[in-house]
Amino acid sequence: MERGFVxxxxxxxxxxxxxxxxxxxxxxxxxxxxxxxxxxxxxxxxHLASKDAFWNTENVTVYDSVIDGEYLGWHSKNLRLVNCIISGTQPLCYAHNLVMENCKMAEDADLAFEYSSLQAEINSEITSVKNPSSGKIVAQKIGEIIFDEHCKNPGACKITVESQVKV
Structure with missing residues (x-):
């Protein structure tokens, strides 16, 4: 494999x-x-510490990395995260065809996935999920699932949790 730079x-x-x-x-x-x-x-x-790191990106794949910063992946297309740790508020919102495999989310990664289409396998608790558009989210726990008056179709995203945390 080609080596990048540090x-x-x-x-x-x-x-x-x-x-x-x-x-x-x-x-x-x-x-x-x-x-x-x-x-x-x-x-x-x-290790990426970058606000708006993947804003409006297309066809980005990240493996075995830590991604820290608010508003990660907004308006991205085909963003794929594999074995990553995600932190920062409102991550991965407005994303199209977001895929997360074997990822973890830090406690400060709240209000995640707003208006995103996604397939997410999260091996940790998610503090909160807000108005996902479509797809599937599997997580160990979710502190809060928010469907507000702006959510167009709350049933379009299947959400599975190992155990629901009372908030």
């Missing part, structure tokens, strides 16, 4: 904005808007 210092805003066809391994990113509008990206074994 950035272990604060990186500029929008460092990979509009990038295409890149593979990254062992990246330590600390800088907001890291991959906005990027396409065809593969990231492995990395």
């Amino acid at each position: 950035l272990n210092v604060f990186t500029p805003l929008y460092i990979f904005k509009n990038s295409e066809n890149i593979k990254i391994d062992n990246l330590k990113l600390q800088g907001n808007y890291g991959f906005q509008y990027a396409k065809n990206v593969e990231i492995r074994n990395s």
Whole structure:
């Protein structure tokens, strides 16, 4: 496999904005808007601390990584997260065809998946899920499931929990 590069210092805003066809391994990113509008990206074994990290991205896959920052994956298309740890408020909202495999969500990852179409396998508790559009969410626990007056079809997303936590 091709090796990427390692950035272990604060990186500029929008460092990979509009990038295409890149593979990254062992990246330590600390800088907001890291991959906005990027396409065809593969990231492995990395730690990404980036607000709006995957805003409006397309065909991005992240393996074995920690992703920390608010509003992760908003308006993304075909974002796939495998064996990742997700933290930050309102992650992965407005995402289209989001796939999460064997992922964990930190306690601060609240109000997740708003208006997203997804297939998510979460091996931890999710603090809260709000108005998912369609698909399936499987989690060990969910603290709160919110369907407010703006939710168009609450039955379009199947949600399965090992045990429901009372809030």
